[in-house]
Amino acid sequence: AQSVTQLDSHVxxxxxxxxxxxxxxxxxxxxxxxxxVQHPNKGLQLLxxxxxxxxxxxxxxGFEAEFKKSETSFHLTKPSAHMSDAxxxxxxxxGGTGRRALTFGSGTRLQVQP
Amino acid sequence: NAGVTQTPKFQVLKxxxxxxLQCAQDMNHNSMYWYRQDPGMGLRLIYYSASExxxxxxxxxxxxxxxxxxxxxxxxxxxxxxxxxTSVYFCASELRDGLEAFFGQGTRxxxx
Numbered sequence: 001a002q003s004v005t006q007l008d009s010h011v012x013x014x015x016x017x018x019x020x021x022x023x024x025x026x027x028x029x030x031x032x033x034x035x036x037v038q039h040p041n042k043g044l045q046l047l048x049x050x051x052x053x054x055x056x057x058x059x060x061x062g063f064e065a066e067f068k069k070s071e072t073s074f075h076l077t078k079p080s081a082h083m084s085d086a087x088x089x090x091x092x093x094x095g096g097t098g099r100r101a102l103t104f105g106s107g108t109r110l111q112v113q114p
Numbered sequence: 115n116a117g118v119t120q121t122p123k124f125q126v127l128k129x130x131x132x133x134x135l136q137c138a139q140d141m142n143h144n145s146m147y148w149y150r151q152d153p154g155m156g157l158r159l160i161y162y163s164a165s166e167x168x169x170x171x172x173x174x175x176x177x178x179x180x181x182x183x184x185x186x187x188x189x190x191x192x193x194x195x196x197x198x199x200t201s202v203y204f205c206a207s208e209l210r211d212g213l214e215a216f217f218g219q220g221t222r223x224x225x226x
Contacts, residue, residue, distance in 0.1 A: 101147060102159075
């Protein structure tokens with residue numbers, strides 16, 4: 001069965017400093033992995049996705065993630081945080097209960113301090 | 115371009131009442147999903163529909179029923195609401211596997 005573990009429930013950074021949100025996955029086959037962002041009281045928006053092409057995936061708003069099979073990781077990074085990045089971030093793998101469905105991690109809340 | 119539209123946005127129910135959450139997408143997507151979001155638990159799949167006329171249980175289906183009325187619409191029904199069903203409910207749709215899933219804005223349901 002597919003699953004993801006987000007290693008930090010909260011991350012706090014200062015504006016202008018790098019962001020690292022960690023995600024490990026478990027999958028019995030080559031996974032499709034995603035990062036979604038949810039701003040307060042909003043729906044979810046896709047940041048980026050990995051579907052077995054390039055291992056370094058670039059997304060919107062300067063975010064990127066690297067798929068590392070040897071470490072079963074898919075960490076999300078951004079070189080310089082902006083106040084508008086404050087939100088909840090979900091690492092997601094396709095599969096689980098219902099082959100087609102998305103299985104979500106528990107989320108990481110990113111705070112950006114001025 | 116409306117995308118995925120959920121109604122209502124907010125609802126308060128008394129224990130034992132019933133209600134239906136509506137979801138419609140205008141992107142001609144095949145697959146549709148209902149998730150619930152609870153603090154610290156991410157989103158959990160309630161039911162999904164891979165195509166018109168088919169529905170399947172997800173991770174947490176107890177207490178819910180669904181109907182894929184046509185290709186556009188996928189409704190979620192609570193027959194007898196319980197306080198444990200207090201949550202934010204999201205509907206999502208996607209064209210096919212591997213492509214982006216689009217989410218509605220959510221329905222915040224409180225059962226008292």
